[in-house]
Amino acid sequence: MMEKSNLEKVLSLGEFAVTAELGPPKGADGQKVKEKARLLKDVADAVNITDCQTAIVRMSSIASAKLIMDEGLEPIVQMTTRDRNRIALQSDLLGAAALGINNILCLTGDHPKFGNHPEAKPVFDLDSIQLSLMLKRMRDDKLFLNGEELHGAPNFFIGAVANPFADPFDYRAVRLAKKIEAGADFIQTQIIYNVEKFFDWMAQVREMGLDKKVHILAGVAPVKSAGMAKYMKKNVPGMDVPDWVIERMEAAGKEGAKEEGIKICVEIIEKVKNIDGVHGVHIMAIEWEDAVGPIAEAAGLLPRPKY
Amino acid sequence: MIVAEAKSLGKIKEMLASHKRVLVSGCNTCMAVCFAGGEKEAAVLAASLRMAFKIDGVDIEIKEMSVQRQCEKEFTEPLKGGAADFDAVLSLGCGAGVNALADMLTDTIVYPGVDTKFIGITESEGVWASRCSACGECILDQTAGICPINRCAKNILHGPCGGSQGGSCEISRDIPCVWQLIIDRMKRLGIMDKLGGIRPLKDWSAGLNPSKVTKDERDK
Numbered sequence: 142m143m144e145k146s147n148l149e150k151v152l153s154l155g156e157f158a159v160t161a162e163l164g165p166p167k168g169a170d171g172q173k174v175k176e177k178a179r180l181l182k183d184v185a186d187a188v189n190i191t192d193c194q195t196a197i198v199r200m201s202s203i204a205s206a207k208l209i210m211d212e213g214l215e216p217i218v219q220m221t222t223r224d225r226n227r228i229a230l231q232s233d234l235l236g237a238a239a240l241g242i243n244n245i246l247c248l249t250g251d252h253p254k255f256g257n258h259p260e261a262k263p264v265f266d267l268d269s270i271q272l273s274l275m276l277k278r279m280r281d282d283k284l285f286l287n288g289e290e291l292h293g294a295p296n297f298f299i300g301a302v303a304n305p306f307a308d309p310f311d312y313r314a315v316r317l318a319k320k321i322e323a324g325a326d327f328i329q330t331q332i333i334y335n336v337e338k339f340f341d342w343m344a345q346v347r348e349m350g351l352d353k354k355v356h357i358l359a360g361v362a363p364v365k366s367a368g369m370a371k372y373m374k375k376n377v378p379g380m381d382v383p384d385w386v387i388e389r390m391e392a393a394g395k396e397g398a399k400e401e402g403i404k405i406c407v408e409i410i411e412k413v414k415n416i417d418g419v420h421g422v423h424i425m426a427i428e429w430e431d432a433v434g435p436i437a438e439a440a441g442l443l444p445r446p447k448y
Numbered sequence: 449m450i451v452a453e454a455k456s457l458g459k460i461k462e463m464l465a466s467h468k469r470v471l472v473s474g475c476n477t478c479m480a481v482c483f484a485g486g487e488k489e490a491a492v493l494a495a496s497l498r499m500a501f502k503i504d505g506v507d508i509e510i511k512e513m514s515v516q517r518q519c520e521k522e523f524t525e526p527l528k529g530g531a532a533d534f535d536a537v538l539s540l541g542c543g544a545g546v547n548a549l550a551d552m553l554t555d556t557i558v559y560p561g562v563d564t565k566f567i568g569i570t571e572s573e574g575v576w577a578s579r580c581s582a583c584g585e586c587i588l589d590q591t592a593g594i595c596p597i598n599r600c601a602k603n604i605l606h607g608p609c610g611g612s613q614g615g616s617c618e619i620s621r622d623i624p625c626v627w628q629l630i631i632d633r634m635k636r637l638g639i640m641d642k643l644g645g646i647r648p649l650k651d652w653s654a655g656l657n658p659s660k661v662t663k664d665e666r667d668k
Contacts, residue, residue: 223602227649249609252601254619265603267649274646286649304610309631312608315643319606323646331610378611378618 146243147215148187149298150448152356158421161185161433165200171208178209180430184437192219196256203237221250226266238295246300247272270323277324301325305342306381314345327356329423335381336412352418359413362425363406366398367391410440450542451576452484452562463559471534474514475541484562485540487514518545584655592633599626605647
């Protein structure tokens with residue numbers, strides 16, 4: 142049996158975990174991945190590598206993951222069902238495991254309509270819940286989906302996502318329960334700005350006893366500008382950006398925007414950190430990787446434990 | 449029914465420009481209902497083509513002959529003789545109709561005059577919407593009669609996903625989230641228990657093409 146991932150150790154030992162995010166480049170230059178990786182070293186327990194996020198073609202998440210491992214970071218490989226059927230998914234998962242990648246985040250993925258190849262044929266052979274189920278079967282039962290035996294089983298630490306801000310609200314915790322039943326070991330949530338609504342969702346989660354079955358990492362992201370906050374509020378489905386975020390960013394002006402964005406992010410971390418059942422934060426500073434260190438530092442999350 | 453959209457006059461002219469005698473054939477069932485290629489549309493299109501080619505100074509003879517259903521031999525037999533004098537047929541049937549005519553008219557070129565869109569319904573006057581993907585293995589018993597295979601952009605079997613907001617799908621505010629519709633209907637019918645649990649992976653092979661249904665085998 143392969144060793145547990147660092148993230149799994151951190152969470153299973155009851156430490157408050159920190160994960161970050163890295164978007165691979167739109168090109169073949171591996172140095173770009175390594176440069177970003179260096180910005181995230183020692184500030185997070187593991188780093189998500191996105192899988193062609195918003196359906197825009199980028200370097201593969203598994204190849205990028207290997208590049209950051211060479212820099213001494215631990216990856217969480219995001220895997221969507223948008224572009225690969227069950228044959229390709231299982232094959233890529235075995236390859237990832239062979240490279241020593243244990244953390245896999247199961248996603249359905251953004252629809253190609255949002256991306257830079259909207260004419261592509263979407264795959265969606267299975268959905269994210271069924272993907273978790275497939276990983277669990279490969280790890281626990283040592284079987285392919287078709288029941289054939291796996292020679293050399295992977296040791297996945299299975300991740301899934303949850304969006305407390307999508308509708309219908311009363312169904313969100315029920316859907317989380319399905320993800321846990323399907324095998325999710327940890328959950329990363331949608332970016333939280335509306336802390337009150339997240340609090341209500343966590344209350345539902347605790348009421349169903351789900352916080353005892355899975356590690357929930359609260360998703361946060363620093364806002365770069367008032368414009369970005371407005372854009373997310375208006376245009377990103379499933380995002381809940383309260384007016385106070387926009388107002389504070391506007392008040393900070395152009396000069397103080399980045400500083401204010403980081404300050405808001407730290408305040409949100411401090412609020413969600415104390416919610417019963419939250420076992421970590423997932424800091425998404427997309428194309429602003431050097432913000433993760435200062436945020437983690439200001440939120441009192443450094444240094445990170447090493448196992 | 450099958451729903452289609454007429455191809456543009458420009459595209460059709462390009463297809464036909466090299467011919468001398470063209471027969472426009474409407475299909476008077478589905479294509480008439482969605483106003484894409486029934487008998488009436490065939491007559492209007494033939495007249496438009498005659499006029500357009502005349503303006504261009506291109507000499508093409510265009511006649512029309514519509515049938516009730518191009519997908520059934522019983523109805524297409526008259527076309528066999530009718531097409532003999534023409535060097536091309538423009539079918540306003542759905543893709544199945546075009547194929548059926550091409551199978552039958554072995555020595556005549558057959559062109560499509562419509563773009564076949566989906567199996568669907570008339571939503572309101574002049575508006576049609578898809579409802580069935582012909583996936584080969586119906587799961588509507590599990591989803592309160594509302595199809596996520598057809599109406600969820602990501603074919604999700606455990607929806608609504610994180611992009612469902614205010615009853616709309618993440619890909620467009622004008623598209624309802626089908627899983628919200630399913631949940632609303634299940635609540636109304638008191639069958640929310642059907643929503644629970646994890647669904648098995650779908651067997652997509654049941655709906656793959658090429659495909660055939662044979663009555664004798666089906667009845668076994």
